[in-house]
Amino acid sequence: MKTLKRRENIKGWSISSVYLVYTAIFWGYPFVWLFILALSKWNFLTPRRFIWFNNFIKLFMDDDFWRVVINTFNFMLYFIPMVLILSMLFALALTKVKYFKTFFMLSFLVAYVSSGVAYSIIFSKLFAVNGPLNKLTYSLFGVTIPWFSQPQLAILSIAMMVTWKFIGYYGLILYSGLVAIPKALYEAAELDGATRWIKFWKITLPLLNPSLVMVLVLCISLTFGIFTEPFLITGGGPMKRTYTFQMMIYTNAFQKLNPGYASALAIVTALISFGCVILTRKLIEREVSYS
Amino acid sequence: MKKFWMIVLYIVLFGASLLWIYPYIWMFMSSFKPSAEIFTKFWPSHFTGEHYKFILSAAEAMQRPFVRALLNSIFISFTVTFAVVFSSAFIGYALSKINFRGQKALFNFIIFQMLFPGFMFIVPLYVLIRALGLVNTLSAIILPGLMSAWGIFMFAQSYKSVPNEYIEAAKMDGASDIWVILRLMIPLSRSTASIVGMFTFIGIWDNFMWPLIVISDYNKMPLSVLLASFNREYGIYVGPILAGSVIQTLPMVLIFLIFRKYFLQGISMSLK
Numbered sequence: 217m218k219t220l221k222r223r224e225n226i227k228g229w230s231i232s233s234v235y236l237v238y239t240a241i242f243w244g245y246p247f248v249w250l251f252i253l254a255l256s257k258w259n260f261l262t263p264r265r266f267i268w269f270n271n272f273i274k275l276f277m278d279d280d281f282w283r284v285v286i287n288t289f290n291f292m293l294y295f296i297p298m299v300l301i302l303s304m305l306f307a308l309a310l311t312k313v314k315y316f317k318t319f320f321m322l323s324f325l326v327a328y329v330s331s332g333v334a335y336s337i338i339f340s341k342l343f344a345v346n347g348p349l350n351k352l353t354y355s356l357f358g359v360t361i362p363w364f365s366q367p368q369l370a371i372l373s374i375a376m377m378v379t380w381k382f383i384g385y386y387g388l389i390l391y392s393g394l395v396a397i398p399k400a401l402y403e404a405a406e407l408d409g410a411t412r413w414i415k416f417w418k419i420t421l422p423l424l425n426p427s428l429v430m431v432l433v434l435c436i437s438l439t440f441g442i443f444t445e446p447f448l449i450t451g452g453g454p455m456k457r458t459y460t461f462q463m464m465i466y467t468n469a470f471q472k473l474n475p476g477y478a479s480a481l482a483i484v485t486a487l488i489s490f491g492c493v494i495l496t497r498k499l500i501e502r503e504v505s506y507s
Numbered sequence: 508m509k510k511f512w513m514i515v516l517y518i519v520l521f522g523a524s525l526l527w528i529y530p531y532i533w534m535f536m537s538s539f540k541p542s543a544e545i546f547t548k549f550w551p552s553h554f555t556g557e558h559y560k561f562i563l564s565a566a567e568a569m570q571r572p573f574v575r576a577l578l579n580s581i582f583i584s585f586t587v588t589f590a591v592v593f594s595s596a597f598i599g600y601a602l603s604k605i606n607f608r609g610q611k612a613l614f615n616f617i618i619f620q621m622l623f624p625g626f627m628f629i630v631p632l633y634v635l636i637r638a639l640g641l642v643n644t645l646s647a648i649i650l651p652g653l654m655s656a657w658g659i660f661m662f663a664q665s666y667k668s669v670p671n672e673y674i675e676a677a678k679m680d681g682a683s684d685i686w687v688i689l690r691l692m693i694p695l696s697r698s699t700a701s702i703v704g705m706f707t708f709i710g711i712w713d714n715f716m717w718p719l720i721v722i723s724d725y726n727k728m729p730l731s732v733l734l735a736s737f738n739r740e741y742g743i744y745v746g747p748i749l750a751g752s753v754i755q756t757l758p759m760v761l762i763f764l765i766f767r768k769y770f771l772q773g774i775s776m777s778l779k
Contacts, residue, residue, distance in 0.1 A: 221606075227684065228607025235598045238654050242632070243620060249631035260637070309520055316517075322767060323524035326531065329763040331713045333731040334752035337738050338534045341745065346546055348533065380527065388774045441626055444715045448735055462626055462716065469630045470720055482627050489624065 253479035260473055271480035281481070283456050284464050285488070287371070288439060290457075294375040296435050299382060303431065306387035311394050324384030332444040339377050340364070340449045364450050367457035374445050374458060378438070386431045393427030394420070425502050432496050440489040461485040534756070538749040545745055558746035562754070566737070566747065570725055573751060576733040580712060581758075583645060583729055587652040588708045592700055594654045599662025600688050604674060614663065620656040633720055647721040648729065652711055658703045665699035666692055702773035705766045709759050730755050 254271055258264040275281050306324060310317060327335075342349055343363040350360040363373045397420065405415050421428075443462035446452055452459035461481070469478035538558055540551040562573045601607075602614050632651055641647045669692060677687050693700055715731045722728050728736070734751045742748075763770060 224605055225607040228601050228605040228610060231597055231601035231605070232607075232613055235594070235654060235659070239620070239656075242635070242651050242653075243628070246628045246631035246635055247623075249634055250627060253631060253634070260634075306523075309516060312513075312516060313520065316520075318767075318771075320520050320524055321771065322764075323528050325767075325770070326760060326763065327527055329709055329759045330531075331731065331752075331755045331759055332715050333713070333735050334534070334755045335530065337734070337748060337752050338530050341749075342530060342533065348546070351546075380530075384527070385774065388771070392774065437624065441624060447716075448738070465626065465629065466716065466720070469633070475630050475634065478630050482630060486624055486627050 250479050250482065253476050254483055256476045258474075258476050260475065264476075267476070271477050272484070274477065275480055275484060280456070280459070280464060281484075284459055284461055287457060287459055288461065290368075291371055291375055291442075291460075292436070292439050294372050295378060295439065296432070298375060299379045299386060299435060300428075300431065302379065303383045303386035303390055306383060307390035307394055310387070310391045321384070321388065324387060327381050327383070328385045330381060333448065335377070335381065336445050336448040339373075343373055365454055367454050370450055370454060370458050374442075374449070377445060378442070382435075382438070386434070389431055389434075390424065390427050393424045397423045422502065423504055425500070425504050429497060429501050432500065433493050436492045436496060437489060440485055440492075531756075531760075534749055534752055538746065538753045540746070542746050545749070558750035561744070561747045562750045569741070571733060571737050571741075572726060573730070573733065573737075573754075575726055576728050576730045577754060579645060579727065580730040583648050584708050584712045584758075586649055587711045588704050590653045591655045591658045591707045592704045595658030595662045595703055596693050596696075596700065597688060598654075598659045599666055600684070600692055602659065602663040603666040604669075604671070604692075605684075617656045617660055617663075621660065629717065629720065636721055642721055643724050643727060645727060648711075648714070648718050651717075652707075655703075655707065658707065661699050661703050662696065665696040669695055698769045698772050701766050701769035705762055705770065706773075708762060712759060 255266055255268050256264045257267045257270070310320065313320070341347055344350070345360060345362070349363075354360050362369060364370050401419050401423075402415060405419060410418070440461055442460045443466065446458040446460055447463055447466075450458040452463050465478045465481050465485070468481060469475045536549075536551075537545045539554040539556065540548070541553070541555050541557075544551045566573050602610060602617070636642055636647045636651075641650070673691060673695075674687055677691055682690075712729075713731060714729075715735065718729050718732045719735070722732060725733065725736075730751075734748070734755055737744075737751065738748050
């Protein structure tokens with residue numbers, strides 16, 4: 217019996233050790249270095265020296281940093297309501313239809329597997345001054361819309377692109393939440409004479425809470441990770457209004473050759489992102505029981 | 508009345524579906540249009556393959572080797588996907604079916620790892636790759652992706668639903684652990700393997716920021732970075748850019764369509 221236990225131990229650890237060694241190199245080492253760098257001044261070439269919390273102090277006095285914070289929340293203000301309402305409508309519509317269900321799912325999901333680089337290029341052409349979209353608005357209303365050169369419109373455009381990409385995915389998460397709600401609840405409510413609205417507010421939304429929280433958390437994490445779209449389409453402009461945390465990390469580390477500052481920024485970005493997620497959970501998450 | 512609203516709903520959904528696929532249609536159609544008609548006509552006077560020809564041959568002379576980049580992308584994505592699925596299948600087995608001391612701690616560590624967003628590691632990982640002398644090599648893209656905490660977690664979760672009796676029965680017949688993993692566990696978790704494989708492939712194929720940082724040599728670039736650089740420097744060549752975008756998008760869409768069943772399953776499994 218004892219030998220069997222020992223054999224299991226050896227076997228388990230020998231398989232796991234492969235992973236542990238790999239993780240130590242490609243996860244542990246960078247993890248430690250992230251904090252070393254954040255407390256250092258370095259330009260990749262001359263010797264590194266510790267400047268302790270100076271990077272963080274400098275960061276909080278950096279106008280660019282506050283610009284990015286405002287941009288990020290500005291983006292969320294457009295993106296989150298848009299994506300939530302639309303994916304909710306999509307999920308509700310899916311519960312109503314009998315035919316072509318898979319076709320609808322796939323046509324919305326195919327956006328989700330679009331390549332970041334390719335779709336950024338395509339949308340920049342579609343939304344271009346002389347692009348198909350402006351041709352359409354011009355023929356209908358006689359105006360062209362400066363999608364990427366007016367600051368608020370530029371943020372909205374990128375929010376629309378990201379919404380286009382993620383609705384299918386979020387809609388499906390909400391849809392599987394909707395399908396899991398027991399039919400008996402609705403039937404009982406109908407016997408009590410509940411209207412559609414009451415059913416939606418009193419049954420659907422509360423029971424959908426876990427899926428909604430999950431979508432919200434995904435939205436928040438995604439917002440803090442945006443890089444490709446603004447980098448390729450607007451370059452962070454106009455007037456730095458589409459400058460994101462990821463672009464700022466990239467610029468500081470690899471163009472201004474200041475990896476210490478970029479690491480400090482990465483830590484702060486992660487903390488703000490965690491903060492938003494925790495706050496969302498505290499405000500919105502409810503215990504759900506189907507009884 | 509009810510029937511009327513049903514019909515309206517179908518019309519709206521079909522309209523929205525078309526609107527959602529439209530960028531793809533436009534990209535695909537335009538990549539076959541003559542240059543002069545890309546922004547002017549929806550239905551061109553004739554279709555042409557010139558942009559594809561341009562990208563696959565003429566771009567080479569402009570120091571933008573698309574074919575090479577395509578092969579780089581294929582090589583990187585297949586290597587990483589295979590490594591992730593294979594390693595996750597084995598390590599997930601240890602975490603769910605072998606009782607060893609510290610198993611629980613290891614499982615918690617993997618969940619702990621998944622809490623940290625990838626962008627935190629970009630700068631220090633670059634420092635590591637630089638220290639290893641791997642900047643400007645394909646290894647710089649491949650090595651950091653070989654194993655995935657998320658993949659291991661997915662496999663471990665899916666193995667938990669396989670009854671232990673199966674494994675014991677196989678072992679009674681003299682099967683080794685490796686046989687059990689390859690001939691029993693992986694076939695039983697086919698959908699998990701597909702989900703992990705698909706998301707890994709799409710993620711690595713489409714990875715842009717990391718290769719942009721570690722690769723500056725045009726001959727070593729994956730397609731995503733080369734396409735972006737071509738778009739920045741030769742923006743006037745709209746046709747070839749669109750053709751390149753089609754080539755960059757196609758594998759992802761094809762894989763998605765082939766594995767769509769598992770994709771829908773994966774989402775309803777809830778990727779918590």
